[in-house]
Amino acid sequence: MSDAALLRTMLLCRAVEARLAARPDCGFQLFSAGEEAVAAGLCAVLGPGDQLLCSGRSIAPALARGLDPAAVVAELLGRTGGPCRGRAGRGHLAQPSAGFFGAHAVVAGNLSIAAGVALAFQAAARPGIVAVLFGDGAAGAGALHETLNIAALWQLPLLFVCSNNGWSISTPAAAHLAPARVADLARPFGIPAATVDGTDAPAVRDAAAALAAGIRAGGGPAFLEAVSVRLGPHSTSARESRTRADLAALAARDPIARLSAALGEALAAPLRAAADAAADAAFRTAEASPPATADELDDAA
Amino acid sequence: MSDAALLRTMLLCRAVEARLAARPDCGFQLFSAGEEAVAAGLCAVLGPGDQLLCSGRSIAPALARGLDPAAVVAELLGRTGGPCRGRAGRGHLAQPSAGFFGAHAVVAGNLSIAAGVALAFQAAARPGIVAVLFGDGAAGAGALHETLNIAALWQLPLLFVCSNNGWSISTPAAAHLAPARVADLARPFGIPAATVDGTDAPAVRDAAAALAAGIRAGGGPAFLEAVSVRLGPHSTSARESRTRADLAALAARDPIARLSAALGEALAAPLRAAADAAADAAFRTAEASPPATADELDDAA
Amino acid sequence: MPPEAPATRRFFREAIARALREEMRRDPSLLLLGQDIGAFGGPYRDFEGLLAEFGPARVRDTPVAEAAMVGLGVGAAAAGARTLVAITYMDFLMPALDPLVNYAAKLRFKTAGQLAAPVVVKTTAGAKGQGVAHSQCLEAWLMNVPGLAVVAPSSPGDAYGLLKTALRAPGPVVFVDHKRLFPMAGPVPDAEAAIPFGLAAIRRAGRDVTLATHGWMTHPTLAAAASLAEAGISAEVVELRSLAPLDIETLAASAARTGALVAVEEGQLPCGVGAEIAFRVRECVPALAVARVGARPVPVSSNPVLEAASLPDAPRIAAAARRLLRPSAGETA
């Protein structure tokens, strides 16, 4: 995927989230602003036969994976036009037919599930790989250890991707994670690991590509740490716990500004306009979709 | 503790277990034969203000910690003379007043408990350290990761000791643990770690002493891997899964034979006789203790 | 608290913070462990001010590692500290059940009293827009475990008083609050006061039917009672407050007076709180009309339409009471 395509993806993510954030009825959301380069760079190396799983911070990953933006927005707004008919929302958004096995809002809860998907691939001799995207907060959970160990033992086609934005809600990584680099956790298991600047979309793409190639070649699991930034508060309901100065410093690392500058305003401006138009269209289509009704529950038993 | 004292401890463990194994009413037991050097070497560096926690393979650890052998045997035989009045048995044997916080038969279940004990020590500015003894099987559990991380972050006075006997029931370490050395798991957390021959009691003692000194000096947690052998089957009810040839090779690594040979038969023979006598006495005393009766349950609610 | 005690209106979160503050002052061994409970003050601000007063050695932000959090809390409690572990949502208690149920709940018995684990696990149950894995009510699981105390307040005053008792209890206690309680305010006694476990409270007196409930559901249940009153049905509302131990006496006495019991809970019905209290009350009051109301047997979606449709509310509670009293009326919930 070209750098321009990466920028296009990131701009779409930002535009959709911005529109959602502006709505009073947006519900409980976790946005990816500042972390779009991780989603875009990672998804650039995933093909149609691969699967992506992620945490509850799912909007950019889903869009970057190529889901129909209107369907994603419909899901977020609780409309039946969403792939989960508005039942899942952001926290559990999924469209496996599009290679997006889904979000799971339990921190670290998707790691062993992803390994299971990779196991199914391996057992069926399916050629794809599975990527699982999680945060630095998830890296303190025992699920990571158990999953790294089994993935290494069984040589599962699994790419661990940690978007290390430095925070678990209000807790800085230094207070919740003893290792200086998350990627170091993979090393005792003999799993190839790399740390990359997660605000540099092409760098994420290239690092992911190298690791994914190893997995595709039968080398077993790999681990990518992308050091990213979270530009906004943890969620739409969480207070911002960082200082203005901190936030200003983070804003300077905005991955979209960075790649826009690199590619030049002449290229970026029309991409921005196109992203805005695509986001507007997605919301229009989504709003035309009927809201979920209580009848959905009849399908549950 | 002198090498002779280490041998005395190991001989007592072996003698007590042998007598227990010979009884038809011995119940469900996990023996430490082959791993006595780990218990003896570790306990040699623990003082009265320290606490030891272990897995369900608890008999040698309890005896090495200096618990009254008669009380230990009473507990194992379900007598009220046991420190837990015969309620706990081997799986949950405990006598915190003697520095033995206790066994816990859930694999890896004692790791975070031990860290909690260490936290209580730290919070109360108590000078002691806490040691937690577990197997290679427990090293695949997420509890280890979570506990290593928190112990490192909070610099808890906690000594992790893995008796790596190479087996989790019938599963060899190569099939259940990807890292070549268990001690490598501690390194990403910045926790000092060492691997030692766990059949060499003085070597275990010396390695434990060095790490314990670091903890006592305020250096935070440390990790000791002792590569040991399990001479018998996993438990009194488990089938032996290893070949005769394997077992013969393991027998050659018997820590008691090794230290006896090093110290010479002139020294070892009387120690052996004394251990046998002590074990016999422990069983006599224990058998005189009344069995637990259903009245114990009235105390539970 | 006796109704006449001088009291001041406080938010639910303030009542919790006050109980914690007072007990931290009283018991220097008390440690608090939780995600974002330090400078952030807790996801619901119920830990606000504690870090500032007691410092980071006693108010500890933890990693996202619920199993170890509870394990550490239990181990420290067993070793002579007293601990409170905050598990943000009750759904995340699952990974922590091993240390809580397999260790803490057994500890006093298995060591013949040598050790005990005076740990409070404080957690938040119930639904408020966060979806299938952030909305569950697992009180019934905990009631099934001997050795655990379980309490669930519905008001700031009770949260204050029950948390104080929890922080002085001899063994493990699970303190269950609810997302919808945090925005609420209500009277909290000015004087220090603990509420003993095992005492239900009659929140509204009535003659025709007893509505038994706990936690947040107390509020829709009171609303149901009000609407039943308009229809000429006098409903008594008994709030359990303490689920283990359970105050069956108060409940049975009410049911004996009214002759009818509706057990209301937000959680799932099978093997739920209602099944238990129905059984226990019927042991005392054999000829009793009984119904239960709880969640529909579906996951609780973050979608507000589906969330509301899956959970009990005042109209459904009232409808269940009406059906119970006039079985022929054939109303539907």
Add this chain to the structure above:
Amino acid sequence: MPPEAPATRRFFREAIARALREEMRRDPSLLLLGQDIGAFGGPYRDFEGLLAEFGPARVRDTPVAEAAMVGLGVGAAAAGARTLVAITYMDFLMPALDPLVNYAAKLRFKTAGQLAAPVVVKTTAGAKGQGVAHSQCLEAWLMNVPGLAVVAPSSPGDAYGLLKTALRAPGPVVFVDHKRLFPMAGPVPDAEAAIPFGLAAIRRAGRDVTLATHGWMTHPTLAAAASLAEAGISAEVVELRSLAPLDIETLAASAARTGALVAVEEGQLPCGVGAEIAFRVRECVPALAVARVGARPVPVSSNPVLEAASLPDAPRIAAAARRLLRPSAGETA
């Protein structure tokens, strides 16, 4: 199975191994995950021969990591494989409840049918000398979770038939056996046969009282019925077999005939299986005498004296039935 079907006496473990073998042959996507299930053949030898026939890619020994084991099983099942995860003892299911309850049980609903998790978690409940953290019965917790099926056989024949159904089910199933069942033998039909979920079985016909139970407790309950018969009380024994779904029809029909129900379980009573079935049966049979029998509210010690004293046995079950039928007799359990 219909009683007339040709059958051969097999050990419980053999019945399980046969169901697994047949389903492994039928469904090449089926994977088995568990500790020591490969060359060792499983702690109870119920996986014997499977590694040899199906190889290490399909019969996988795992680390001691129950949470990840179930997570992998669930994920693989969701991705098109079918999986069975063996969790040695039900106590160790606790760390694995997150993937099972927070993910698998919700998956079909939350994805609107895009995904489902046809995983079988096979685990062993109950007490047999292994102590406080290796003896628990958590069936009631699982019944409380919508989206999970729960079955618990008491005989080789049912283990065979129910496991086959479990391995063809569309969503997650917990298959609960019991330590005391493994040494047992009994008829297993010679022809391939699955037993549908949701069908209780009347194990002994009777007129005076219905004894309802499941799993291992079926055997002490049958012994209790035999001893009641000597005392002139005709007890009907209904074995539930499937706890979710629950066959209330069969049970209620029996209770309607006898007019009395004793619910027997090995687990704890509060919010237990007995509380649930009592509630459900009374919905159908309002004027019913009901009692329940379960564990005393204490941890289950490995000490054989204490273990036996804490759990139901035939004399206690019979005593409960006698008390229920002749409340004035004042017998004690």
